[in-house]
Amino acid sequence: MTTPTTPPDAGRRELTVALLGGGTVGSQVARLLHESADDLAARAGAPLRLVGVGVRDTVRPREGIDQDLLTDDIEGLAASGADVVVEVLGGIEPARSLILAAMAAGSSIVTANKALLAEDGATLHAAAEKHGVDLYYEASVAGAIPLLRPLRDSLAGDKVRRVLGIVNGTTNFILSAMDENGADYADVLAEAQALGYAEADPTADVEGYDAAQKAAILAGLAFHTKIPLGSVYREGITGVTRAQVEAAIAAGYVIKLLAICERIERSSEGEAGVSVRVYPALVPARHPLAAVHGAYNAVFVEAAAAGDLMFYGAGAGGVETASAVLGDLVSVARRHVAGGPGLIESTHAALPVLPVGRAITRYQVTLEVIDRPGVLARVARVISRAGVSVEAMRQSASEARRPGGEEAGPATATLVIETHTAAESALASIVRALTGDEVVLSVTSVLRVEGS
């Protein structure tokens, strides 16, 4: 193992790489490092030599990894001073301690660890700056789709206004299937589990926790601001019904679980800041995000000068994630070959993250109401009293039948209301007022409209 120098010398003969983790992603990284060695050396400016793979079990053979490289001394490998340490263990600990030890030993870091970056990216960035090493994490969001580098570098001279992302393949697979086959959530989830698109315990995906981590990372890059994970508002898709999906189609929308990162120049309370939120939303059928089907991911970016941009691709998977890791590895290697200290992440903007109540968007609210004259006007009055204007209202005789009985209750109607833009807090007060109103039997659906 070569002894590292900081900053590294130009023109060095080879660069050493230590790989922490030998699972799905790690074994693909090892395979590609081996198979593409000549290409990588040419692109990086020096050969990349894998010096060790840290795993818990060194006895089990792993496809694509030379058995001699396996070691269970993961801590020793992390702190060995390799030029680059690649962390693909996942989770908060021991990944964080290992990365910090590696940085202290002068190693640059390439990681795919979205949980750690979302939870404690600030600590990692500070340590990278302190030790003058690189920290790259393209693989942490949307697999191989180049996102972090475009946001950090290509749009560095622009001002990002909004990022709308489909960043979780499992939920997009489920919502696409509900949209295309008119199926129920539970049935599609079971199918996704059978196909391996959803975990046995799907909570992290379907409740939006995974998307929230990615939203925090994306917002941090887009707005040059540290985004605490706890400040990300989150709703999952478990409450999305077939009726909502059908109503969306009829109204010219599709339902997508979106990670939304938005710069707010002036909130409902007059503050400037950013809003970061994850929820199922209505997206117009002609919007480019509406055409993102199955387990694919896409991120739509609205920038002041660049206009609308979209990045699309396979969201996850071992080999796709490994591609992103190798891209980072080559970038770090080139910088080591060229010399000079690592590039520092900028979080200079330090914008406040506003609570979701300050976010401003459009809403579609669906009500079951008693079907009698004056109901429409009454509902409209409740909405206007909250300072919100109605863009469209559609009433139709309700087809709902009471379970198990033919007995006729009062005649009911379904009322679909689309509002102009309003603050989340105004929406909440409207829903409260409607829920308690005597003509409203139930509020059956509240969805935001995004991307219009």
Place this chain on the structure above:
Amino acid sequence: MTTPTTPPDAGRRELTVALLGGGTVGSQVARLLHESADDLAARAGAPLRLVGVGVRDTVRPREGIDQDLLTDDIEGLAASGADVVVEVLGGIEPARSLILAAMAAGSSIVTANKALLAEDGATLHAAAEKHGVDLYYEASVAGAIPLLRPLRDSLAGDKVRRVLGIVNGTTNFILSAMDENGADYADVLAEAQALGYAEADPTADVEGYDAAQKAAILAGLAFHTKIPLGSVYREGITGVTRAQVEAAIAAGYVIKLLAICERIERSSEGEAGVSVRVYPALVPARHPLAAVHGAYNAVFVEAAAAGDLMFYGAGAGGVETASAVLGDLVSVARRHVAGGPGLIESTHAALPVLPVGRAITRYQVTLEVIDRPGVLARVARVISRAGVSVEAMRQSASEARRPGGEEAGPATATLVIETHTAAESALASIVRALTGDEVVLSVTSVLRVEGS
């Protein structure tokens, strides 16, 4: 003006920028440099100071540019040793000489000049390497869409198999309008000219010259190979008829002008290399590229590990191009602040560019034939004799009427043939054979099918 050092010192107080050109793009670059000065300084790590704008006419006021910065000594400004020289003049000369003089004076270069890069990128890259300066040119292809950086950096550890690009906004606007409104090419071109989407002399766009330049740049990056512009095969859209567009829709396709960069592992003649070509092609309606409407651009990338990726956005325009220029400027500035020599473009692969005859794709050929028994079999025989297999054949009674007459000729039929993949050279021999055949009245359309 500060005196530059090469490599530049770390921790410098400010970075100087010289701007060559004060037109549509240049004035937007100057405006954004001024308006976003604080943001840019924070992201770059040092303030960026515009030291001069080289223009031919210094008297005419230019919006967004301080009159005192204007100079008509463009050569002097280029060679003044600014940290970064931004070239937005366009064209081959004097842009090339100015860039080479700037590099010799130790300046890094940011340019939007696709013509120069496509025509003589090799000279620029060699000079950048010689002088240890940076050469960035994101703005040269697809406006603000981050493409070059993802291809060069994010996919550096991957293997790009194919790039399919809609890289010319004018032609996509025209083809989209023909597709959506069933209009004729000439009418839509006139409309595009009236709206400012097409030039008075539209040749560079509609004949595919602009797309061919971008294809050469994209292929160079994707395959780490120098691509001579003369090796790019090119057909424009002037021959695309309303009948072809309607037939495409009926068969589940749309017609797009594509820039195609393809790695060929084994051509029809057994060689390995790359194929770079521009022509109107049939794209399946469900392909993500089919949903790219109007003047938007998009580039679809197929990589071995990353899978399918797409980059989408506004293709051109002064402010979009300026956004890309500023992104490059910040990257270069960061590298100057960090110290170390410029990063070198890799052209290590040096793959041969194969002639278009070696490209392998699918075809749709439309014929007017005499409507009599045995014609289908006869045409099928001509095709199979060339070693090509037919995927589908559809025959329909022809609706064509002879101009000006009611006089009935022989009964005719329209025959649409879709082939399996075959070499371009085989297609050419089929078209020759069919054209001379006694049952074939005319070959009315030959289109490649891509993206399936």
